[in-house]
Amino acid sequence: MRKLHRTNPARAALWLFMAHTGLYRGELVGLGKDSVAGRRLRVESDPDEDDQGRTKSGKWREVPLNRYARWALRHLPDPLAAVHKDTVSDWFASDAKRAGIGGSLHRLRHTFCAHMVMAGVPLRKVQILAGHADYATTEKYYAHLTPEGDDRAVAKLRY
Template sequence: MAAQVAQHQWISTFLEAQAAELGAATNTLLAYGRDLKDFADWLDKQGSDFAKADRDQIEGYLIDCDAQGLSQSTRARRLSAIKQIYRFAFEEGWRDTNPAIQIKGPGRQKRLPKTLDVAEVDKLLDAARQTGRSPADRVRNTCLMELLYATGMRVTELVSLPVSSARGDPRMLLVLGKGGKERMVPLSPPARDALAEWLRARDEAEDEAVAKGKQRSRFLFPSRGKSGHLTRHRFFLLVKELAISGGVPAEKVTPHTLRHAFATHLLANGADLRSIQTLLGHADVATTEIYTHVLDERLAELVLEHHPLAKDPDDKG
């Protein structure tokens, strides 16, 4: 029974992160949940669970799915869900190994991550400066967006930053990443300016709260909620609000697309993959290599759009 509870906890935490960090649609989350529950039930019958399962057991489950006559797309989707929860578990430090990393399933076209161009990011930053119920809200929103784009932090890393890491006009921020791994990320001048302005507004609000008998928060972006800081879900909704306000298609914008934009724009301006890997906190450079494909696709689009030889000869424009 305890193992079953633990398995449900794995699934719920994973789905929460997918919703908050990637903006996964409700139908996608429901499909992940169903697939992972099916896998968890199968493991339970084998006397195993997510924490103990090895590669052989995962492959055994996929063979069982095939024997049930499940379609190629369904089996590919189930393997994708399993791979993602184990990658998440490895990055969170729940497991020392990822048993699904080398498993290949039925082929499916790999989708490249959505990203934003520089003009779209500028629109979001402008919207942050003008969106909020109060001047303090607008200063906070500006700081959040400037830091996210300047550093490529994961949304969890951003919203849970301790205020101590931001004191003294820092050129670098110490970030506690997945699996408890620390890394340093540099701050751009606009991000430092936004941070300094937010610290002034934040400290004033905290002083007022303390005067009313409340405890001083240790977080850079405090909240009176259970976590003590701005939640991933609230920040996801905020980013959607900024997209609508800034005239950027809301379906293109999540906190994670800002992370993708950070990496893609760095690569486009000459940064090397190893440096980007370090800044993003990727354990394996293979994860970072996806951005070379994003850039290649964008360059191909530019050629097709603007090169004279790529135009239809009948097109007089």
């Protein structure tokens, strides 16, 4: 995140917000600050005419806002990104390339999920927060990051 911030301070809050909420790019576009209630962000399922602003599963979800996401939110305009989702992706690709880290915008979503798993958050909770429709998706991409190895897991058996 520091490299992205140094590369483009004007968009640093946007990338920080994305990394701490795990939003899909289509969920971000057109999202307003009125979607925030207290420390929670409600991501709606209703798309606009270009099918933007829709959760991938077609259902709404709530994402808790940690202190980093709340800080970023205070530094973002309303709506958060009043551009097409491809524009947001292009911005990130440009900033990431200049920062020497590369990758697509989806990388920030993976960061959100991976860091939760590595911190010991159960995969089922990561699935819910990420809005994965299927548990198998979460398991496929993140189970290998669980902090407990096989040996320690089996050592917990007490029968």
